[in-house]
Amino acid sequence: MKTYETFEHLADIGVRGYGKSMEEAFENGAKAMFSVIADIDAVKLSEREEVRCEAEDLEMLFVEWLNSLLSAAHLSGELFCNFKVEITDHKLRGWARGERLDQGRHHVMTEVKAATYSMLKVGREGDIYIAQCIVDV
Amino acid sequence: MELKSLNKISDYVWEIPREGEMRVPGRIFASAELVEDFDDNVVKQIKNVAALPGIQQASMTMPDAHWGYGFPIGGVAAFDPEEDGIISMGGIGFDISCGVRTMRTGMRREEIEPYLGKLVDRLFVIVPAGVGSEGKIRLNQSQIDEVLVGGAQWAVSQGYGYKEDLRYIEEGGVMGGADPAQVSDMAKKRQFREVGTLGSGNHYLEIQYVAEVYDEKIAEKLGLFKDDVVVSVHCGSRALGHQIGTDYLKTLAEASRRYNIPVHERELVCAPINSPEGRRYFSAVCAGINCALANRQVIAHLVREAFSDVIPRARISMLYDVSHNTCKVEEHPVGNKVKRLFIHRKGATRAFGPGRKEIPEEYRSTGQPVLIGGTMGTCSYILVGTESGMTQAFGSACHGAGRALSRTQAKKRWRGDALLKELGARGIIIRTHSYSGAAEEAPGAYKDVTAVVDATHNAGLAKKVVMVKPMACIKG
Numbered sequence A: 001m002k003t004y005e006t007f008e009h010l011a012d013i014g015v016r017g018y019g020k021s022m023e024e025a026f027e028n029g030a031k032a033m034f035s036v037i038a039d040i041d042a043v044k045l046s047e048r049e050e051v052r053c054e055a056e057d058l059e060m061l062f063v064e065w066l067n068s069l070l071s072a073a074h075l076s077g078e079l080f081c082n083f084k085v086e087i088t089d090h091k092l093r094g095w096a097r098g099e100r101l102d103q104g105r106h107h108v109m110t111e112v113k114a115a116t117y118s119m120l121k122v123g124r125e126g127d128i129y130i131a132q133c134i135v136d137v
Numbered sequence B: 001m002e003l004k005s006l007n008k009i010s011d012y013v014w015e016i017p018r019e020g021e022m023r024v025p026g027r028i029f030a031s032a033e034l035v036e037d038f039d040d041n042v043v044k045q046i047k048n049v050a051a052l053p054g055i056q057q058a059s060m061t062m063p064d065a066h067w068g069y070g071f072p073i074g075g076v077a078a079f080d081p082e083e084d085g086i087i088s089m090g091g092i093g094f095d096i097s098c099g100v101r102t103m104r105t106g107m108r109r110e111e112i113e114p115y116l117g118k119l120v121d122r123l124f125v126i127v128p129a130g131v132g133s134e135g136k137i138r139l140n141q142s143q144i145d146e147v148l149v150g151g152a153q154w155a156v157s158q159g160y161g162y163k164e165d166l167r168y169i170e171e172g173g174v175m176g177g178a179d180p181a182q183v184s185d186m187a188k189k190r191q192f193r194e195v196g197t198l199g200s201g202n203h204y205l206e207i208q209y210v211a212e213v214y215d216e217k218i219a220e221k222l223g224l225f226k227d228d229v230v231v232s233v234h235c236g237s238r239a240l241g242h243q244i245g246t247d248y249l250k251t252l253a254e255a256s257r258r259y260n261i262p263v264h265e266r267e268l269v270c271a272p273i274n275s276p277e278g279r280r281y282f283s284a285v286c287a288g289i290n291c292a293l294a295n296r297q298v299i300a301h302l303v304r305e306a307f308s309d310v311i312p313r314a315r316i317s318m319l320y321d322v323s324h325n326t327c328k329v330e331e332h333p334v335g336n337k338v339k340r341l342f343i344h345r346k347g348a349t350r351a352f353g354p355g356r357k358e359i360p361e362e363y364r365s366t367g368q369p370v371l372i373g374g375t376m377g378t379c380s381y382i383l384v385g386t387e388s389g390m391t392q393a394f395g396s397a398c399h400g401a402g403r404a405l406s407r408t409q410a411k412k413r414w415r416g417d418a419l420l421k422e423l424g425a426r427g428i429i430i431r432t433h434s435y436s437g438a439a440e441e442a443p444g445a446y447k448d449v450t451a452v453v454d455a456t457h458n459a460g461l462a463k464k465v466v467m468v469k470p471m472a473c474i475k476g
Helices: A022-039 A056-075 B032-037 B040-050 B110-124 B141-157 B163-168 B185-191 B216-221 B238-258 B275-311 B387-394 B407-414 B416-425 B435-440 B450-456
Strands: A004-008 A013-019 A045-053 A080-087 A091-100 A121-123 A128-136 B007-011 B013-016 B028-030 B060-066 B073-079 B086-088 B099-108 B204-213 B229-234 B268-271 B317-323 B327-332 B338-348 B369-372 B378-386 B429-431 B462-475
Touching: A004 A022, A004 B407, A013 A022, A013 A121, A022 A056, A022 A091, A045 A056, A045 A080, A045 B268, A056 A080, A056 A091, A056 A121, A056 A128, A056 B185, A056 B238, A080 B369, A121 B450, B013 B040, B028 B040, B028 B387, B032 B450, B040 B060, B040 B073, B060 B450, B086 B216, B086 B275, B086 B338, B099 B110, B099 B275, B099 B369, B110 B204, B110 B229, B110 B275, B110 B429, B141 B185, B141 B275, B163 B317, B185 B238, B204 B216, B216 B462, B229 B275, B229 B462, B238 B268, B238 B275, B268 B275, B275 B327, B317 B369, B369 B450, B378 B450, B407 B435, B416 B429, B416 B435, B429 B435, B450 B462
Parallel strands: B028 B060, B429 B462
Antiparallel strands: A004 A013, A013 A128, A045 A091, A080 A091, A121 A128, B007 B013, B013 B028, B060 B073, B073 B338, B086 B268, B099 B229, B099 B317, B204 B229, B204 B462, B327 B338, B369 B378, B378 B462
16 A cells, blocks of 8 residues: 655645554655655664644644644754654644754755645545645745 | 636736625736636635735736635735735745845856856855755854844844845845744744755756846846846745744634634635734744845855855846745825735735835836746846836736646656756756756746746836846756
């Protein structure tokens, strides 16, 4: 099964995560977003950061999660590639793992300015959970 | 989009008649060909903006319009605080005060050419760009507050450039009304190492030469002659601006509900200008604008350093610096009254016509320079604002070419390394931190900037002065 992908948008780019649970869809959605920033397959798992956020519904929580990760990654100068999420009552506790970004070593592509509410969808299709939105690059 | 759903006002002006919740009509400035290429979502977004409280005259789009976040990209809308007018996140976006600065070099094309390779290499080293790049300036909490209040003036006070530069920046290089207290600690912290960085995506630093002159008299007033070399920088408020956007998306979502404002798309979130939330957001936006102005001023200084290392006789002087993601307070006549309006320009450039006090004296008789970025393989344009642009669109014009192909499609069609080789064979040197980033920015992935600029000129929004072509380009 495909775990994450990006999808087309004229000016920017869409990110989408799939999962057997909502949590997994959020984790894979984050992978999709970081795959826009760099080749995440080449990122080592040396650092770990905790992220907490909340929102009034699951869709907004997904955008919060992605934006919290962007802020955390930018502040610590890291690239994240591996994620763990716990969700209770629209409150999220998550962990991101990765390493310090190195322009010389990592295959970097483009900065993501923010996750947006555009084409935002969090839900379930059959047994599969999906979380997606457009990110502004 | 189908033309028959619109009322034709002229060959370059189209109207969406008022219907439903729209308080004013929609107005599209573009040629028939450009309109036919527009996404249907553009019309939907024009109508959504037209339904916002306090909007004046019309909900407008410039010829490079495309589907955006809440507002269409290329959207212009004016709101009157005295008529419950609002300030909207969608009309400003995540890259507050992204804009273009163009500088003269005092050199001609044939004089620069022998040094071009060395010059680009030097610029590539000296101007931080790309994902994860850091500026040479390290700031702390109180210093960042000085940047947010002082804008380009702060940069000059720190030795980055000259006082004279400030005259050629909108607002004299510093936006009044900025309040650092309305900007989150996270936004500030993210900017500690970002001042003086170019960024990535469609941001660039380009060495260009004047390839065509359309109006010699005005070009002379701008100090531009055929084959003159100029340097243009396109970038914005970096991480600080992005974080202000992210932070206020939540604040304004709550405000829209509290004040019962009809928001048909989540990113259109807004607050009345005369509300605590609206005032806070506007002060934060002003701080974001100052951050962008400081950023471009520091980059200009780095450009001067690179030139003085390689071609010491070059004299870098400011042509102009203009932003295209802003909300500004301006006076405009509406009916028979002069009103103080909050003008949102999302992916649209201010283009004041002759006589406005905001324009530096040298340009006051010609109109404000309007800097329109094209692509790294085609061309860019310099126009000036017009009287007719003032009456039609609150003194606004287009901001760029607008994308024709998505980034994904562009990457499928072009390979970064092959593209750079092809441009190299045409004499255009490209330096980039990311081949795939360069492929996304392939000239073919954009609409024809000439069609967009011609429509702007023919609609009377701004007047073409010169066309510049790239000699070298640095991408993030």
